[in-house]
Amino acid sequence: MNDRAAATLEHASLKPAEWWRGGVIYQIYPRSFLDSNADGTGDLAGITSKLEYVASLGVDAVWLSPFFRSPMKDFGYDVSDYRDVDPIFGTLADFDDLVSRAHELGLKVLIDKVLSHTSDEHPWFRASRADRDNAKAHWYVWADAKADGSPPNNWLSIFGGSAWQWDSRRRQYYLHNFLRSQPDLNFHNPDVRRQILEEVQFWLDRGVDGLRLDTVNFYFHDLLLRDNPPKPIQKQGLDAVPLSNPYAFQQHIHDKSQPENIAFLNELRKLLDRYPATTTVGEIADDDPFGTMAEYTQGTDRLHKAYTFSLLSNDFSAAYIREIVEALEARIGGGWPCWSIGNHDVTRVMTRWGGTDSPAALAKVLMALLLSLRGSVCIYQGEELALTEADIPFELLQDPYGINFWPELKGRDGCRTPMPWKARAEHAGFSSVRPWLPIPAEHLPNAVDVQDADPGSVLNAYRKFLAWRREHRALSKGTIRFIDAPEHSLAFIREHEQQRLLCVFNLASQALSIPLDEPFELEPLKGHGFTSERRPGRIDLPAYGAFFARVLANRESVG
Known part of the structure; x- marks a missing residue:
């Protein structure tokens, strides 16, 4: 056992193995948390310098959105090297320092693993597309064209258009459920599954305490490549995908959530079980989210917990919230949910549920409600400051999703703007140079230093309520x-x-x-x-x- 693995075991002993059951996880979007090296982009060293702030909230863990080496066409969700830190975020040594400091403060560290697909710049894909006979030829999902040259079936990309991209070298199509620069790995190939588990183990050996699994139900596809049926009109647009995106028009029964996924989750859980007190939380986007959550979290050999997009919707009514929670409770059985009302992919909850003039009291009651539901909780950075959605002009957009669907959808940049640390500092204390996304003026009165000094602020309400919640196990267990x-x-x-x-x-x-x-x-x-x-x-x-x-x-x- 190496030193890092030993440190992981030592840290694990500090908290119960099931710390995650009812635990509170603070999501950090690295490029927008704090810039430590004056390049306009947040980094790992910046996160480390602010971990005391995170610990002061009273949360149990941090979840780091992807920081791995990547061409950044989808801001890190297109990985080109699973075992290295992208230079814009720092180095492996910076990551080790972050984990060490987090553990000193009693915080667990979860990392965002994007396992369903890679970047098209990953060495695996470069080898796979070279020809049909090399050692990695079947590591990705390749298929021949139909007789008329069209794609193999009607599957659609979440980013719009066909999920198939023609490759002239292999004279075949490859599958991409997201950007065409994000080819899907072929999990039906046992070599791929073994390799992915090795990539996960690399980070467990470095001391991470768990995984947030991106698009966990996308790993396998239907081997027969059958067409998806149309979704009934009355059900279109009821999930996280709006009607402006044709993805909402299909029932996605063949391109994801395949039965073979369970066996892989069993293997993944066996690996996690070798590292005491580690955990998984899976992101599930599905036509039947509660059924899939129940299936994926049953027993002790699958995911520890899973979350869906049901409270990331535009509906804020008490009736809707009760309906969602009761529907999940009726389906999940012995499984365990993880609730969230915001993340890096959706409009900030203060704007989504509160409109343009959201009062601070709304942020407080939403916080208390979220932290009182049965399950674990994810809090997205800035929610504790009651940040609203930023209005980013088209010329400053970075998100390919927003650029593709403008103006009906403005993408995800509005919820990804940098954290305002100091109201009167240059660039709100996030960076000494112009940030990668602008910091809206309306966020400055909500800056950390302002709220820190105000006993009645939303920030201090979070601290008070989280401390009080720890005294009442009924709220967490x-x-x-x-x-x-x-x-x-x-x-x-x-x-x-x-x-x-x-x-x-x-x-x-x-x-x-x-x-x-x-x-x-x-x-x-x-x-x-x-x-x-x-x-x-x-x-x-x-x-x-x-x-x-x-x-x-x-x-x-x-x-």
Whole structure:
């Protein structure tokens, strides 16, 4: 065992093996966190310098979006070397320093593994496309053209158009579910599966505590290359893909979520189990997300947890949130969810759910609601500052998705702008030079230094609530059961062992009085940062308010 593996085992012993069950993970988008070397792009050394800030939030782990060597056509999700750090982010030594510092602060480190595809500049693909007979000829998904020269089937790329790209050297098409510069690996090939597991082990040996698995249900494809059927019109556009993208018009039953994926997840879990207290969280985009989440997280030989896009939608109603959570609970069985209301791919939640003038109180109640659901939680950088979506002009766009679908979709740049650290510093303290994306002026009043000094800020609300949550295991480990509540409000019971908590949330912009049938014996809890008034027969909540109480009686009924 090398020194790094020994350090991993030592760090693992500091927390329970299932720290991830109910754990809170802070997502860092490296190029937008902090620039330490004055090139306008965030880097690993910049992240390391701010880990004390992350630890001060009270989270359990950080998730690092891709920092591997890449031509950056999709900002790191097109990997050209799985075992090296891209020079814009630093070096392997910088990564080792980051892991070491995180562990000193009690933080776990998860890395974003993009295993379904590589960059077309990866040496594996360069070899594969050379001819049909070399050792890596079948490492990617190749197929002959139809008799008329058209692609093998009707599969579509998420980035628009056919998922097949003609290659003149092999005189075949190759599959790319994303950009044409992101060819899909052929997981039906056992050599590919073995190699991918070796790539994962490389990072486990360096001390990482887990993996966020990008597009985890895309690994295998239908070997018969059957066409996808059309999606019923009434179901089009209900998932994360809008109708402006033709990808929404198909039922994706042959190009992803294939049954062979389970066997590979078994092998991946066996590898993780050799490294105590490590974990996986899979990103699942599927026509039946809850069914796939349940399938992928059952038992102890698949993923530890998975998350879907269901709360990354535009619907903010209490009824919708309850419907989603209850639908997942009905399907997931012994599996474990991971909830998120924002990430690097969707409009920031304060704009998506709050509009152009989102009050700070909205950010606080969304935080409390998210952290009170059954499951683990991912918090995207800047959510703790209540950042809104930035409006990036077309000429400054970097995201190929936005460039392709402009103006109906502006892409993902608006949620990827750099962190504002200091309101009055040049470039908000992110960099001493012009950043890779502009920092909007409206983010400056929300900068870390401003909120740090304000006891009532959203940032300090996160710190207070996360510290309070740790004292109530029902919120991180317990079951969840909803109670009927008036429109615009949510109420549920979280229960673990002998602890039963009532959680009530007002998602409306007006005060709300929630009737409570008697007898309903409660002991209101304090220390979470929310104020409300408990009166005989009702709870009075301010706009965007929350109420927490210990349940002392068996009857649960909210009017």
